[in-house]
Amino acid sequence: MVSQEVSSGNRALLIDSRESHAQSLSSILGFIEWGTLEWVESLEEAKHVLEEDSFSLLFLGENSATERGHSYELLRKMDGTIPILFLLDEDVEATLPGSLSDGMLGHLSVPIKQTQLITHLEQSAAYNKRRKSRAARKDVSGMFGEMIGHSAPMNKVRQLMAQVADSDANVLILGESGTGKEVVAQCLHRYSARKGNAFVPINCGAIPADLLESELFGHEKGAFTGAVTSRKGRFELAEGGTIFLDEIGDMSLPMQVKLLRVLQERVFERVGGVKSITSNVRVMAATHRDLERNIEEGKFREDLFYRLNVFPIELPPLCERNGDIGPLIDAITTQLSGEGRPVSKLMPSAIYALSQYRWPGNVRELSNLVERMGILYPDEEVEALDLPARYCPDDLDIPDMVEVVAAREEEYDATIITADVVNSFEQDPVLPSEGLDLKGYLSSLEEDLIRQALIECDGVVAQAAKLLNVRRTTLVEKMKKYELNRNEV
Numbered sequence: 001m002v003s004q005e006v007s008s009g010n011r012a013l014l015i016d017s018r019e020s021h022a023q024s025l026s027s028i029l030g031f032i033e034w035g036t037l038e039w040v041e042s043l044e045e046a047k048h049v050l051e052e053d054s055f056s057l058l059f060l061g062e063n064s065a066t067e068r069g070h071s072y073e074l075l076r077k078m079d080g081t082i083p084i085l086f087l088l089d090e091d092v093e094a095t096l097p098g099s100l101s102d103g104m105l106g107h108l109s110v111p112i113k114q115t116q117l118i119t120h121l122e123q124s125a126a127y128n129k130r131r132k133s134r135a136a137r138k139d140v141s142g143m144f145g146e147m148i149g150h151s152a153p154m155n156k157v158r159q160l161m162a163q164v165a166d167s168d169a170n171v172l173i174l175g176e177s178g179t180g181k182e183v184v185a186q187c188l189h190r191y192s193a194r195k196g197n198a199f200v201p202i203n204c205g206a207i208p209a210d211l212l213e214s215e216l217f218g219h220e221k222g223a224f225t226g227a228v229t230s231r232k233g234r235f236e237l238a239e240g241g242t243i244f245l246d247e248i249g250d251m252s253l254p255m256q257v258k259l260l261r262v263l264q265e266r267v268f269e270r271v272g273g274v275k276s277i278t279s280n281v282r283v284m285a286a287t288h289r290d291l292e293r294n295i296e297e298g299k300f301r302e303d304l305f306y307r308l309n310v311f312p313i314e315l316p317p318l319c320e321r322n323g324d325i326g327p328l329i330d331a332i333t334t335q336l337s338g339e340g341r342p343v344s345k346l347m348p349s350a351i352y353a354l355s356q357y358r359w360p361g362n363v364r365e366l367s368n369l370v371e372r373m374g375i376l377y378p379d380e381e382v383e384a385l386d387l388p389a390r391y392c393p394d395d396l397d398i399p400d401m402v403e404v405v406a407a408r409e410e411e412y413d414a415t416i417i418t419a420d421v422v423n424s425f426e427q428d429p430v431l432p433s434e435g436l437d438l439k440g441y442l443s444s445l446e447e448d449l450i451r452q453a454l455i456e457c458d459g460v461v462a463q464a465a466k467l468l469n470v471r472r473t474t475l476v477e478k479m480k481k482y483e484l485n486r487n488e489v
Contacts, residue, residue, distance in 0.1 A: 010035025011053070014087070015046045015071075016061030021087060024112050025059065032114070034121060043074055050078045057124045059108070061087035072104070081131055083124045087112075144187045147180075148331045149324025153316035157184070164311045165191035170263070172248075172308045173286040175315030178364030181286035182246060184313060189242040194282055197241030200234045205250030212255055214271045217262075223272025235268060235279050242282045248308065249289030249300060256301045263307045283308070318359040318366065325355050328363060332370045341371070342378035349384040349476070352399065353392040377462055383476050385461045394485055447482045450475070454484065
């Protein structure tokens with residue numbers, strides 16, 4: 001084995017039975033200061049080397065396995081990512097396995113020409129860069145655990161967050177109310193180099209315009225009536241960390257001017273003070289408003305917008321990520337349970353119904369609903385028909401769910417109406433002389449009893465099921481069978 005080390009950190013492995021090729025290649029790589037070349041004569045030796053070390057490029061020349069395709073397959077089993085370059089004599093026909101997409105860079109003719117080698121080295125560097133980028137993107141799924149859901153829109157958000165988290169760039173988070181803009185800001189802070197310092201949020205829309213300056217920049221004693229002591233503002237409290245300016249679109253124009261100065265010059269003064277204070281703060285802002293429209297209407301400064309909009313992240317509304325509703329419900333339920341609050345179990349039919357809803361209040365509305373269901377049905381199963389009517393309209397076609405199918409299998413346990421049950425409603429049931437359709441009679445009786453139970457319980461299916469002593473899933477199926485609507489009984 002021959003090894004030549006130079007100043008650069010690149011490493012290549014040559015598999016070739018000819019020492020002259022190793023010497024030639026090593027000489028050129030050393031001359032251009034590319035990195036390290038290691039030489040082995042066989043694939044068996046290469047296997048041991050690849051198990052111990054990592055390389056940025058692999059040269060494959062003549063070896064004991066003469067068939068190129070076979071050699072290539074064996075190397076790909078050893079390492080599926082390293083780019084490979086065949087080393088071939090000029091008069092050898094270059095029919096090669098693999099493709100550029102899986103790291104097969106082509107071939108290098110022997111005798112080796114420096115210009116050709118440099119071209120292939122550049123290809124190798126580009127391939128490795130793309131490979132690392134793809135690997136980083138794949139790893140993003142495990143980041144930002146607070147961001148619930150793995151729908152395509154949320155994965156796109158994660159990609160953007162991963163790219164900007166460890167930087168000091170200003171971030172503008174856009175999205176409808178309730179989409180979790182502050183959660184994104186908190187995640188970005190926790191994954192940044194500033195994570196050891198404070199994260200300071202402030203809702204610019206919730207504070208009167210005449211007080212916002214004092215909240216942001218602090219004030220000196222006697223600056224205004226009631227200022228009995230000096231007080232630090234949010235920018236000072238966030239020093240070395242991150243300040244989150246929520247609902248920035250509601251900030252008044254005079255305050256926008258003052259904020260712009262802080263972003264441009266990184267200095268500010270307390271209200272009533274003359275001393276300039278240097279600010280080392282990363283700024284994140286969020287709004288549900290269309291700032292570009294606000295600029296056109298003269299409600300937002302264009303120069304401030306471009307200062308804030310260095311790296312925009314737009315959160316999708318919940319209706320565009322319906323596949324995340326189930327995981328969101330699980331996360332909300334777990335949180336409520338951990339706080340010792342009552343929870344219910346939303347069944348597949350309920351989750352399906354919720355996935356068809358438009359969610360104008362987004363995740364915040366979903367959280368409120370899950371909490372409400374826990375109060376109404378503590379430790380119970382909640383089906384679609386148990387939901388408030390706005391979440392499960394009468395015209396919603398709910399497909400058969402796993403629990404409903406299971407309920408069908410238990411049908412006889414809950415649906416056979418015995419003589420004792422009949423006698424509890426008719427003191428002396430009399431068989432007509434002409435006979436009767438027993439099945440139809442029992443079905444009619446069953447429908448009447450279900451209707452009475454629903455009326456008695458004001459259409460609340462769960463309570464009606466208790467009154468009838470049947471499973472809720474069974475009652476739901478029978479309501480479908482008899483075309484009973486909880487709001488019309």
